[in-house]
Amino acid sequence: xxxxxxxxxxxxxxxxxxxxxxxxxxxxxxxxxxxxxxxxxxxxxxxxxxxxxxxxxxxxxxxxxxxxxxxxxxxxxxxxxxxxxxxxxxxxxxxxxxxxxxxxxxxxxxxxxxxxxxxxxxxxxxxxxxxxxxxxxxxxxxxxxxxxxxxxxxxxxxxxxxxxxxxxxxxxxxxxxxxxxxxxxxxxxxxxxxxxxxxxxxxxxxxxxxxxxxxxxxxxxxxxxxxxxxxxxxxxxxxxxxxxxxxxxxxx
Amino acid sequence: xxxxxxxxxxxxxxxxxxxxxxxxxxxxxxxxxxxxxxxxxxxxxxxxxxxxxxxxxxxxxxxxxxxxxxxxxxxxxxxxxxxxxxxxxxxxxxxxxxxxxxxxxxxxxxxxxxxxxxxxxxxxxxxxxxxxxxxxxxxxxxxxxxxxxxxxxxxxxxxxxxxxxxxxxxxxxxxxxxxxxxxxxxxxxxxxxxxxxxxxxxxxxxxxxxxxxxxxxxxxxxxxxxxxxx
Numbered sequence: 042x043x044x045x046x047x048x049x050x051x052x053x054x055x056x057x058x059x060x061x062x063x064x065x066x067x068x069x070x071x072x073x074x075x076x077x078x079x080x081x082x083x084x085x086x087x088x089x090x091x092x093x094x095x096x097x098x099x100x101x102x103x104x105x106x107x108x109x110x111x112x113x114x115x116x117x118x119x120x121x122x123x124x125x126x127x128x129x130x131x132x133x134x135x136x137x138x139x140x141x142x143x144x145x146x147x148x149x150x151x152x153x154x155x156x157x158x159x160x161x162x163x164x165x166x167x168x169x170x171x172x173x174x175x176x177x178x179x180x181x182x183x184x185x186x187x188x189x190x191x192x193x194x195x196x197x198x199x200x201x202x203x204x205x206x207x208x209x210x211x212x213x214x215x216x217x218x219x220x221x222x223x224x225x226x227x228x229x230x231x232x233x234x235x236x237x238x239x240x241x242x243x244x245x246x247x248x249x250x251x252x253x254x255x256x257x258x259x260x261x262x263x264x265x266x267x268x269x270x271x272x273x274x275x276x277x278x279x280x281x282x283x284x285x286x287x288x289x290x291x292x293x
Numbered sequence: 294x295x296x297x298x299x300x301x302x303x304x305x306x307x308x309x310x311x312x313x314x315x316x317x318x319x320x321x322x323x324x325x326x327x328x329x330x331x332x333x334x335x336x337x338x339x340x341x342x343x344x345x346x347x348x349x350x351x352x353x354x355x356x357x358x359x360x361x362x363x364x365x366x367x368x369x370x371x372x373x374x375x376x377x378x379x380x381x382x383x384x385x386x387x388x389x390x391x392x393x394x395x396x397x398x399x400x401x402x403x404x405x406x407x408x409x410x411x412x413x414x415x416x417x418x419x420x421x422x423x424x425x426x427x428x429x430x431x432x433x434x435x436x437x438x439x440x441x442x443x444x445x446x447x448x449x450x451x452x453x454x455x456x457x458x459x460x461x462x463x464x465x466x467x468x469x470x471x472x473x474x475x476x477x478x479x480x481x482x483x484x485x486x487x488x489x490x491x492x493x494x495x496x497x498x499x500x501x502x503x504x505x506x507x508x509x510x511x512x513x514x515x516x517x518x519x520x521x522x523x
Contacts, residue, residue: 102481102482106480106481123483171373179478204462204469206464207459215463218365220363220380
């Protein structure tokens with residue numbers, strides 16, 4: 042009996058191996074803040090009979106490091122220009138495939154249950170705001186938030202309250218859980234989570250230039266499909282999805 | 294731009310691992326002794342719960358700790374009011390390190406107590422020492438080498454904690470950025486960082502020294518056991 046099971050298992054394994062390779066899917070690395078929208082775009086893309094998309098989300102810094110270490114990705118969608126430029130400098134991008142597609146805004150969120158809601162950067166110094174979450178110093182969302190705080194000269198004042206998450210989504214999670222009193226996230230992140238509310242938007246004059254560049258990677262085995270995917274992101278279907286999520290489409 | 298100070302990360306790691314290990318040692322000794330000498334209803338459950346942090350993915354341990362000791366929990370709220378929040382603080386790093394090291398500590402103390410012949414305890418009692426002095430002057434000294442070996446191992450585990458810490462405490466320079474978290478933060482920076490080298494050297498050096506010490510202690514323990522039997 043047990044020998045028969047083993048035999049069946051072995052045969053099953055052999056069967057798996059001898060199956061023809063499945064049609065190669067496109068591997069897309071996306072900034073954590075793109076999680077929902079890029080998933081939706083990929084589904085729309087595959088629904089049109091194009092190759093399936095395998096998505097991997099994380100902080101842009103993490104993903105860029107993986108790409109530089111040779112991760113087999115076809116497309117990278119970064120949440121800032123700097124990381125894309127680092128990869129470009131390292132020769133990891135396919136030339137002339139980079140498009141700055143999306144724009145975003147930085148906001149401060151608080152838990153829905155918060156009793157004190159700060160309405161400006163200065164009010165973050167209020168003692169009832171005990172802990173503020175920012176993404177890591179090298180994660181785009183953290184970098185943008187640091188720049189804003191520095192511009193208003195409150196880096197030292199807020200430093201004792203700051204805690205840092207691995208990606209902007211960790212920040213969002215902590216605030217949604219009510220563990221922390223406030224967090225710097227993108228406007229689009231705030232929309233994905235019912236348990237947070239936007240306390241205030243970073244004022245226009247301080248608002249960093251948040252740009253999401255997309256590019257095909259030099260190591261891609263299917264650069265044409267990869268470029269097709271990026272084009273699809275800015276097609277009417279793609280635009281509708283990103284705009285619904287709260288992104289702004291940048292002029293080509 | 295990045296503010297990773299290797300010296301502060303190494304110092305923080307050592308402080309955290311020391312406080313976490315020594316702080317949980319008395320509890321582990323009590324529990325290890327109880328598990329070694331007593332049978333009671335639900336013992337297997339206690340054993341399983343104590344071992345859990347050893348086998349759970351550390352991020353899961355971190356998330357559970359955040360739910361149990363975060364500011365929204367009763368315990369966490371009380372500690373926060375006392376000015377010692379157990380999440381997103383140095384205390385949180387200690388808590389995470391203590392919890393992941395605890396199973397190793399309990400296992401080692403339990404084995405150490407099990408290796409002490411009960412007849413010595415009976416002899417001591419028959420000679421007029423009561424239970425507590427017998428424990429302190431007979432059982433504990435005999436179990437000490439095993440307990441110390443376990444302490445060293447738990448210390449090393451605490452030193453290397455990452456997953457639970459990053460969830461429960463965040464990655465903040467000078468407060469929660471231990472060696473492991475500093476290495477992770479440096480991995481995210483665009484260029485190769487000179488600060489990486491001292492961190493790696495410290496990490497490997499400390500772990501290696503601790504493991505060597507652990508093995509040396511165990512060897513002494515074994516030698517002594519042979520002597521007893523011989």
